[in-house]
Amino acid sequence: MDEAIDVNGCLQRWKKGDESAAEELIRHLYPVISKIVRTHLPRRDDEKDLVQEILMKTFSRLHQYKGDAPITHWVSRLALTTCLDRLRAQKIRPEVRRSDLTPEESDVFDAAWLTGSSPDAGDAIAARDLVDKILSSLSPEDRSLILMVDLEGRSLQEISETTGWSISKIKMRLFRVRPQLRQMIHKLEERK
Amino acid sequence: MNTNEDKNWHDLLLRSTPTFAGETVPPYGFVTGTLARLRTETLQQEEFERIGWRALLASLAALVIAATVTLSMNYMDRGGDFEPGVRSLVQMENIQVS
Secondary structure, X not given: OHHHOOHHHHHHHHHOXXXXXXXXXXHHHHHHHHXXXXXXXXXXOOHHHHHHHXXXXXXXXXXXXXXXXXXXXXXXXXXXXXXXXXHHHOXXXXXXXXXXXXXXXHHHHHHHHHXXXXXXXXXXXXXXXXXXXXXXXXXXXXXXXXXXXXXXXXXXXXXXXXXXXXXXXXXXXXXXXXXXXXXXXXXXXXXX | OOHHHXXXXXXXXXXXXXXXXXXXXXXXXXHHHHHHHHHHHHHHHHHHHHHXXXXXXXXXXXXXXXXXXXXXXXXXXXXXXXXXXXXXXXXXXXXXXX
């Protein structure tokens, strides 16, 4: 992705005050940041503001970027850290009850767990809201970890590079979080 | 999770996948807004740095002045035989000290 623009050239031009270089960088980094924010933050959060905040952080810390890895990797880590900070700052929600689900979410849950019917493309938003609710009882780090593994299918090595956590720490977290997730789903089933 | 639950969980994630896709192009006005904010923050940062340097220089100047006054007073008082309290008493009572 970094080959699409001359990142080093842009950085040099930006240091000299060339605003068009900043614009190129913003357009280049936007898809990467948007993807991370959309994945790691609940759907209803204002992602546009957060993407802008991450871009501001990126520009204020550009002097720390050494250029030994693609800038998208460096920015991904910054974006993920910012998302985790945002999640930590949010009020911790109590565990989700069956009665907390909207009728649409309830239908999606029934379809997935009770009737085992095949996914319907039309209820993606309800499914996403249900995913967010199920994951809301987990810590921000565990939530992001589950999404990186189960949704994005990333390897432990990739997760380690993005988060800075050791492989053993990731394994330990996964080992601990799976039963929590299972327990959460069981509780939703019981309250039917 | 057992196999069935695992499958259900993955089905649910699969169902929600479209909502996780990021945007490839910034929305209208986003780049302009971000550049404007970047410009403002850069100016603010430069201003803070300027204020910081001025405050630092002012503090250093005050420190140098205070040190100079203290040292010069100390130098002027070096010849006195009395402690400051005793000297003021001597001056007040106009006692002749040979």
